[in-house]
Amino acid sequence: MTRWRPISRNRLRELDGPAHYMPATSRHGETPGSPVPGPHGEEPVADGVEVRLAFAPLHKGAFGAAIGATAALLVLALTAFHLILEPGAPNLELLAVYFRGYTVSWRGAFIGAAWAFGVGFVGGWFFAFCRNLAIAISIFITRTKAELGETAEFLDHI
């Protein structure tokens, strides 16, 4: 199986810098568009497809469902704890303010779990959305900077 080595942010920046600008005439026999070795002659770390995959977005639905399931499990476990081990939980009843129909009972535990799943799903979905948006913006900024960096010498050639 292929092993993928992790790459630090500094190393990425190093690879992204002007050292990687490759004019039409090749330095080491590469053709334009081929993977470029690192500044110290290392193997190329990533090509276009790999970079795209490395910044793969979170699956919003799956993440929302994962957070929702965990929240539901937590509410179920907390309620069950009070029903089995420590009867009488006046403070846990306060959840009914947000989760209509919730009570510290077995029926209420499942109602609370359903609410928690819903709230967790929305929260998780939104978190994944924000995370994906942040990644997309950072990629856009990095790409724009790289493109501007590549054309920085344009005026020198006129």
Add this chain to the structure above:
Amino acid sequence: MAQERTLQTVVHRINARAWGIATGLVCGLGLLIATNVLVIKGGPYVGAHLGLLATYFPGYSVTFVGSLIGFVYAFVLGYLLGRVIGTVYDWLVDRTR
């Protein structure tokens, strides 16, 4: 193509253990800091509400020693929650791919 598939498998999943440790640290440090802020602030009733956590975390109290005990409990709970999140996410992503 095979490499791409391997990378896809690695990247599209999240590391359940790393998630466990991360959420554990967030929960643990959150409780540690919250407790110690209340301890430092002082007052007649120090952490009357936060102290209710002792119902779930036996041994926890709104004191410096209690904050350390609470850190351990919260870390373990956070680790389990993070682990569940990672495992469920990976399972769902595998099913939808």
